[in-house]
Amino acid sequence: MRRFIVMLGIGLALSATTGAQAYHRFWANCNDDAPTFMTTMTRDAAQDYANAARYEGYQWGGGCWNYDDADSYPNDPPEVTSTHGEGGDCSGLTFKTWRESTDTWRDGRYYWRALRNVHGPYTAASFRAGNGAPNHTVAKSTAGVMDAFASNTHIGMVFMRSLYGGDQIVEAKCEACGTNIFYRTYRSDSSYGGVGRWGWTG
Amino acid sequence: MRRPGIRSLVGGAAGLTAGVIGGVALTSVSAAGPTPVSRAPALIDAAHVPRVLTLPGEPVRLRYAIVCTPRDDGLPCDGSGTVYIRAGRSGPYRALPLSRGDDSKEGRYFVDVPAPLANSADGFSYYAVLRDDHSGASISVPAGGADAPQVSVPLRDARSVSLGRHVFGAVRNPDANVAEASWGSGPQDLGLAGSRGLGFSGPSSFDVEPNGAVDVLDSVNGRVSRWAHGRREVIPLGAPAELADLAVDSDGSFDVLDAAGTLRSYDSQGKPKWAQKVADRTWVKLEHGRSGPVVLQQPSEQWMPAAENGAPLSRAEQARAAHAEKQLANGHEVLLERVGDTGLRLAEVRGGTPLRGWQITSETSLGEVQLAESQGNRIVVVARAYTDDRDEFEVLVLGSGGLAARFAVVSDSWTETAPLARFRLVRNALYRLRTTPAATFVDRFDLEVPQ
Numbered sequence: 001m002r003r004f005i006v007m008l009g010i011g012l013a014l015s016a017t018t019g020a021q022a023y024h025r026f027w028a029n030c031n032d033d034a035p036t037f038m039t040t041m042t043r044d045a046a047q048d049y050a051n052a053a054r055y056e057g058y059q060w061g062g063g064c065w066n067y068d069d070a071d072s073y074p075n076d077p078p079e080v081t082s083t084h085g086e087g088g089d090c091s092g093l094t095f096k097t098w099r100e101s102t103d104t105w106r107d108g109r110y111y112w113r114a115l116r117n118v119h120g121p122y123t124a125a126s127f128r129a130g131n132g133a134p135n136h137t138v139a140k141s142t143a144g145v146m147d148a149f150a151s152n153t154h155i156g157m158v159f160m161r162s163l164y165g166g167d168q169i170v171e172a173k174c175e176a177c178g179t180n181i182f183y184r185t186y187r188s189d190s191s192y193g194g195v196g197r198w199g200w201t202g
Numbered sequence: 203m204r205r206p207g208i209r210s211l212v213g214g215a216a217g218l219t220a221g222v223i224g225g226v227a228l229t230s231v232s233a234a235g236p237t238p239v240s241r242a243p244a245l246i247d248a249a250h251v252p253r254v255l256t257l258p259g260e261p262v263r264l265r266y267a268i269v270c271t272p273r274d275d276g277l278p279c280d281g282s283g284t285v286y287i288r289a290g291r292s293g294p295y296r297a298l299p300l301s302r303g304d305d306s307k308e309g310r311y312f313v314d315v316p317a318p319l320a321n322s323a324d325g326f327s328y329y330a331v332l333r334d335d336h337s338g339a340s341i342s343v344p345a346g347g348a349d350a351p352q353v354s355v356p357l358r359d360a361r362s363v364s365l366g367r368h369v370f371g372a373v374r375n376p377d378a379n380v381a382e383a384s385w386g387s388g389p390q391d392l393g394l395a396g397s398r399g400l401g402f403s404g405p406s407s408f409d410v411e412p413n414g415a416v417d418v419l420d421s422v423n424g425r426v427s428r429w430a431h432g433r434r435e436v437i438p439l440g441a442p443a444e445l446a447d448l449a450v451d452s453d454g455s456f457d458v459l460d461a462a463g464t465l466r467s468y469d470s471q472g473k474p475k476w477a478q479k480v481a482d483r484t485w486v487k488l489e490h491g492r493s494g495p496v497v498l499q500q501p502s503e504q505w506m507p508a509a510e511n512g513a514p515l516s517r518a519e520q521a522r523a524a525h526a527e528k529q530l531a532n533g534h535e536v537l538l539e540r541v542g543d544t545g546l547r548l549a550e551v552r553g554g555t556p557l558r559g560w561q562i563t564s565e566t567s568l569g570e571v572q573l574a575e576s577q578g579n580r581i582v583v584v585a586r587a588y589t590d591d592r593d594e595f596e597v598l599v600l601g602s603g604g605l606a607a608r609f610a611v612v613s614d615s616w617t618e619t620a621p622l623a624r625f626r627l628v629r630n631a632l633y634r635l636r637t638t639p640a641a642t643f644v645d646r647f648d649l650e651v652p653q
Contacts, residue, residue: 047306190592190613
């Protein structure tokens with residue numbers, strides 16, 4: 001019996017140190033439901049969608065969150081997809097907010113629910129280049145609500161312009177700062193370019 | 203040593219197997235995490251760019267974005283709202299219902315201010331109550347509502363300042379380099395975080411004390427580095443403060459506003475005094491006002507005092523004490539509005555009364571205004587000129603006759619900082635925080651002393 005108990009403890013310890021198990025976490029709540037095809041897509045509905053993702057965290061390569069206003073797994077190591085935490089990353093949040101398809105040649109409107117775990121095919125750099133049928137580059141001075149500014153490492157969407165000339169930006173920023181609306185100066189920063197989504201209906 | 207029996211070995215193997223299976227099962231249960239919440243609770247938010255400076259006869263349209271819980275059908279929310287507006291800054295408000303437009307690129311909901319109000323000699327003041335008609339949730343913008351409305355002041359007899367087309371590359375070199383540190387975690391270093399994939403962040407803000415001491419917020423290492431009297435001093439904060447802002451008082455005590463909107467106050471040796479959340483969801487800039495720290499916040503787009511006589515103010519108190527005017531070192535205030543993509547309006551005011559104003563136009567796009575501060579009887583403005591692939595800062599010195607001086611400085615920001623933390627003006631010198639792949643610098647540009 002004593003040997004059984006000792007080995008039981010060793011077994012429990014072994015299972016707990018398995019990396020794959022340690023990081024198999026929030027994504028267990030997510031689903032792979034099909035998106036809903038939409039005929040409309042307004043900028044303020046996109047504001048609604050991105051705004052609701054605030055406080056839900058940041059996950060490198062992620063795109064799944066709930067609506068409880070808390071990051072269930074904060075402060076994961078950066079640039080590690082296998083941590084499977086809550087939240088989108090910058091390009092994942094933009095992809096879902098812009099209702100894009102996982103097929104880069106489709107320019108239709110696909111509504112992904114929050115718990116649908118999808119990141120989409122674009123990085124910040126590919127958004128910046130205007131890659132994909134739904135995307136295009138825009139002059140930064142003309143960027144309006146829910147257009148975006150993208151660099152080679154990050155993308156954030158314009159929530160609203162601001163009195164002092166910067167922008168309120170809704171973005172999945174980093175593990176430490178999560179997803180929120182921040183005041184940023186990306187518009188005038190030469191490392192950022194303007195990006196838009198074709199097909200807004202209002 | 204006694205050899206184990208068959209029963210003992212079987213028992214051990216069974217224990218190991220049960221342990222692994224049990225561990226996996228327990229981990230799987232914990233991996234499932236909290237119960238998924240797929241429906242958003244009722245929420246409401248808003249955005250509005252106030253019209254703080256209007257020209258005589260200019261039509262004024264106030265636009266609002268109403269932001270609600272996302273709908274299952276993917277449509278925008280059923281919003282509505284009322285703007286409460288009055289001539290000047292006192293008296294009863296008049297209610298104007300918002301109209302719902304077809305487009306939301308600048309805010310779907312709008313109202314045109316009636317001409318008698320828009321052209322009132324004393325300007326007008328207003329606030330809005332915005333509603334989600336589906337959930338019943340409502341929000342006031344600005345947050346202080348009738349107690350602290352947004353104000354609009356007529357810009358009469360403003361000096362016209364035409365900047366023409368910005369010439370990139372014609373920049374002024376600094377007169378002195380007052381602080382420098384390489385990247386690292388040693389006592390003489392400043393911390394660097396990030397990667398080529400994420401981008402880099404370093405010191406996120408800085409300030410200069412009246413005695414010339416330079417304080418740099420070493421955000422990554424969680425400390426303040428102080429250059430004073432030829433010595434370096436390091437003041438630990440206890441935790442990193444990435445993308446936070448910093449304001450230092452004349453006695454060396456300082457405040458740090460973190461990315462999540464918590465303002466922490468410290469004495470000059472780094473001993474924490476208090477912490478308080480700011481009132482609005484988003485902050486723009488932290489400064490020290492006449493009676494303590496003030497924070498420019500959104501969606502109110504107002505400066506809100508965060509403390510009074512050393513004691514923190516509650517979020518409701520901050521909202522009620524909010525004001526559109528930014529306090530100046532000369533005892534006056536400044537109102538500032540970026541107009542379109544190439545325009546900038548400023549008015550120096552005292553007690554709400556305009557003293558003088560400037561209407562600035564440029565042929566090159568103007569980005570954010572990093573700084574607007576008094577230098578004697580002049581106003582120094584630092585704004586960013588940009589195209590799609592270049593940017594530099596324009597330093598404008600404004601006087602009663604118009605533009606008294608101007609020069610450009612390079613942007614040189616290799617790391618990300620707090621948004622409006624690149625420049626500080628102290629007496630007759632402009633200071634700039636600059637980072638490169640090798641180091642951080644604080645540069646000084648000496649300004650002409652006004653007569």
